[in-house]
Amino acid sequence: MRNTRATQRPSRSGDRKHRDRCCGCWRGDRHPLHGPHKENRDATHAPHTHRTPRPARPRAPHRHGRRLVSAPPVAVLGTGRMGGAMARALIGAGHPTTVWNRTPERTRPLVAAGAVTADTPAAAAAAAPLVILCVTDDDAARAVLTDAAAALQGRTLVNVTTSTPEQARAAAALATSYGADYLAAPAMADYRTIGRPETHIMYSGQREAYDRHEDTLHALGKAARYVGADPGIASLFELAMLSLFFEVWTGYLHVLALIRHEGVPAGDFAPVAARTFGEISHLLPLIAQQVDSGDHDPAAYGGVAEQAAFTDTVIELRRTRGIDTTRLEHLKALMERAITEGKGEQGMSALFETLLAAPPGT
Numbered sequence: 001m002r003n004t005r006a007t008q009r010p011s012r013s014g015d016r017k018h019r020d021r022c023c024g025c026w027r028g029d030r031h032p033l034h035g036p037h038k039e040n041r042d043a044t045h046a047p048h049t050h051r052t053p054r055p056a057r058p059r060a061p062h063r064h065g066r067r068l069v070s071a072p073p074v075a076v077l078g079t080g081r082m083g084g085a086m087a088r089a090l091i092g093a094g095h096p097t098t099v100w101n102r103t104p105e106r107t108r109p110l111v112a113a114g115a116v117t118a119d120t121p122a123a124a125a126a127a128a129p130l131v132i133l134c135v136t137d138d139d140a141a142r143a144v145l146t147d148a149a150a151a152l153q154g155r156t157l158v159n160v161t162t163s164t165p166e167q168a169r170a171a172a173a174l175a176t177s178y179g180a181d182y183l184a185a186p187a188m189a190d191y192r193t194i195g196r197p198e199t200h201i202m203y204s205g206q207r208e209a210y211d212r213h214e215d216t217l218h219a220l221g222k223a224a225r226y227v228g229a230d231p232g233i234a235s236l237f238e239l240a241m242l243s244l245f246f247e248v249w250t251g252y253l254h255v256l257a258l259i260r261h262e263g264v265p266a267g268d269f270a271p272v273a274a275r276t277f278g279e280i281s282h283l284l285p286l287i288a289q290q291v292d293s294g295d296h297d298p299a300a301y302g303g304v305a306e307q308a309a310f311t312d313t314v315i316e317l318r319r320t321r322g323i324d325t326t327r328l329e330h331l332k333a334l335m336e337r338a339i340t341e342g343k344g345e346q347g348m349s350a351l352f353e354t355l356l357a358a359p360p361g362t
Contacts, residue, residue, distance in 0.1 A: 071095045072216050073128040077121050077144050079107050081191040082160065083134035086220055089195030091115055093219035100124035121148035125155060130213050131180075134160040138167040145174055153179035156209045158217070160185050164239065165232030172205060172231035181209035184231040186238035189221065197222040204234035254323060261321045290349040298347035305344035308335040 073096040076087040083101075087110050090097045097115045099107045100123070107117045118124035125131045125148045135141050141161040145152075157180045159171055172182040183205040193199045199221025203210050210217075210226045217224055227233050252273065256266045283300060290296050298306075311332050318325045334351050343350040 072130065072213075073098065074216060075100070075118070075124040075128040075131045076115075077124055077131065077133045077148065078102075078135040078140075078161075079110060080134070080136070082187060082194070083132070084110060085191040085194040086132055086134060086160070087115055088113060089219050090216075092195065095216060095219060096128075098124045098127040122151040124148070125151035128155070130156050130158065130216055132158045132160060137161065138163045138171065141171060142174065145171065145178070149178045155179075156181040156183065156213055158183045158185050158203075158213075160187050162186055162238065163235050165230075165236045168204075168232045168235040169230070181206045182231060183209055184234040185217075186234055187220075188238055188241055194220055199223055200225065202227050202234040202237055204228045205231040251327070254318070254327070257323050258318060258321060261323065287349050290347060291352045294353075296343070296346040296348075296350040298345065301348060303345045304335055304338050304348060304350055307348055308332065308339065308344075311335060 071094040074090050075098045076083055076090070077100050079087055079099050079101040084106070087097050087099050091110070091114045097110070098118050099110050099115045100118045100121050101107050104117065104119075107115065111117050116127070118127065121144050131148070131152070133141055133144060135144055138161060141159060141163070145157075152175065157175045159168070159175075159182070163171065163184075163186070168184040172184065175182040183203045185201055185203045187194070187201050189199045189201065200223040201217070201221045202225050203217070204227050207226065207229060214224070227237060255273070256269070259266055259269045286300055298304075301307075311328060315325050315328050315332065318328065334354050338344065338346075338351055338354040341354065343354065
């Protein structure tokens with residue numbers, strides 16, 4: 001019987017799967033860079049470009065223990081909260097999963113769920129073409145890599161461990177020296193969300209390795225995104241997002257201190273903050289575009305001098321309530337420097353250039 005898979009018209013579910021693979025957004029949801037899909041777009045939305053869907057790849061059946069299975073096998077090295085969640089997601093998606101953990105007792109719930117345990121990292125890696133490494137830090141990752149070295153030839157290693165860009169590049173070089181392809185994949189998600197369609201995991205490293213295992217990696221989260229050949233990029237993005245998270249967290253707590261000082265419950269203000277964050281999120285692509293182009297048009301959110309006046313008011317309000325103003329004082333200093341440099345009428349993104357030129361620690 002002739003295989004007609006490649007010539008069949010994609011179904012609606014196939015279209016949705018392709019949409020997920022392309023950018024990780026659902027119909028009706030707002031794409032983080034391009035806005036809403038289809039009928040939810042406004043008139044100014046740029047066309048969304050999709051890759052041509054690939055025909056389904058046939059999977060040869062093979063044995064996992066006593067079972068005959070067709071999904072590709074995967075090994076997971078490190079079964080803490082994140083590694084364990086990934087192993088469960090893979091098991092749930094039908095992938096034969098071999099697990100290893102330095103403390104063997106921690107693999108028992110996964111074995112009960114259908115995984116096979118291995119005594120060493122090398123034994124686990126030998127059981128699958130795709131090896132996921134998820135341990136506490138870069139030192140632990142390098143130690144496990146060394147222990148698994150003999151079995152890594154011809155395999156793809158996906159390192160989920162949080163690391164700096166330099167550490168990610170060094171780990172990639174080490175894995176490559178052992179004959180493995182390498183992908184850095186810091187999970188920018190809570191372990192409880194692993195396996196959900198919306199879960200966002202970024203991958204960087206060898207593109208061929210990502211394409212080869214993309215279907216399997218979607219078991220961890222369909223909002224997967226390949227971000228570049230440099231294995232340090234995914235780590236850079238993760239730490240940049242953590243930095244942004246910490247900045248927002250600190251700023252929000254300062255604001256809630258101001259609200260509570262006036263005797264108003266923080267919960268009364270939370271919906272106002274949520275709406276404001278939603279409005280700010282639409283500006284992020286524009287700000288990034290202005291930073292890249294150097295064209296700091298103030299039309300969208302006002303000029304530096306205009307915003308500096310509001311900053312004075314906020315600083316005074318906090319000071320009279322005994323609330324720390326250190327971070328706002330730093331912002332005001334950047335604004336004053338930008339105004340001195342002649343950027344007062346430019347948009348706030350002009351502070352990027354002032355920030356880069358500022359002496360360290362200012």
